[in-house]
Amino acid sequence: MKLDDEEGCEPDSVHPIFTKDPGDWLAFVNNQVEVTTEDGQKHSGYVYTVDPVSESIVLLNKFSAENPTNVSVKLLMGPSIKNVEIVAQGSSLDSQFFEKLFRPARGDTLTEKEIQSKFVRLQSWLEQNRIPVSVTRDVITVADALTIHPPYTPESCLGTNEIILARIQELIKNMP
Numbered sequence: 001m002k003l004d005d006e007e008g009c010e011p012d013s014v015h016p017i018f019t020k021d022p023g024d025w026l027a028f029v030n031n032q033v034e035v036t037t038e039d040g041q042k043h044s045g046y047v048y049t050v051d052p053v054s055e056s057i058v059l060l061n062k063f064s065a066e067n068p069t070n071v072s073v074k075l076l077m078g079p080s081i082k083n084v085e086i087v088a089q090g091s092s093l094d095s096q097f098f099e100k101l102f103r104p105a106r107g108d109t110l111t112e113k114e115i116q117s118k119f120v121r122l123q124s125w126l127e128q129n130r131i132p133v134s135v136t137r138d139v140i141t142v143a144d145a146l147t148i149h150p151p152y153t154p155e156s157c158l159g160t161n162e163i164i165l166a167r168i169q170e171l172i173k174n175m176p
Contacts, residue, residue: 022052030090030098035059035076036083043076046090048098054078060098071101110151118152125175131168142168 028047035043035057045059055078060071110118115138123140126133134141140148146159146168154169 020052020055025050025052025055028057028084028086030095031086032088032090033057033059034085034087035081036085037076037080038082039080043074044087045072045074046094046098048073051078055081057081057084060101115150115152119150122148122152122172122175126168126171129171131171148172 028050030046030048032044032046037043043059045061048058048060050057057076057078059074059076061074062071119138119140123133123135126140126142132143134144138150140152142148142159143164145161145164146157148168149156149158152172154172157165157169157172159165159168
């Protein structure tokens, strides 16, 4: 099916997403680029991600080698982008570094004994707050609507009911 055969759709009105290959945008990811915008400014950095529909680019820049986690994030909106040029190929170390930036930090690994202690404390805490819980192996189920998996943190709660999820996560945060 051709888009320009559609009623009311002229050949010049085809959205760029249908004329540019998303794979071309993917080639920029994790590489160091220089982006020229319509106002003539040049922006350099590593491409973290792109949106092929809006043609927007997220650039990351490290401020210093001494403090590598001090990074700036710049969103360049698609309509303002005039040209994108790859300056240098990014390394796998760069891509791993940038991936870790936006992931929650993994805390120290808990021992089996610490996890078991947390499990018992959480189960007791929920019961003290009159929350109906059931236990299957190492998973706590709350009112058949939510499950809490090891290491029993607010982030380890899984459920589809956002109200229950938020309330249980808040209870876990306030657990003594």
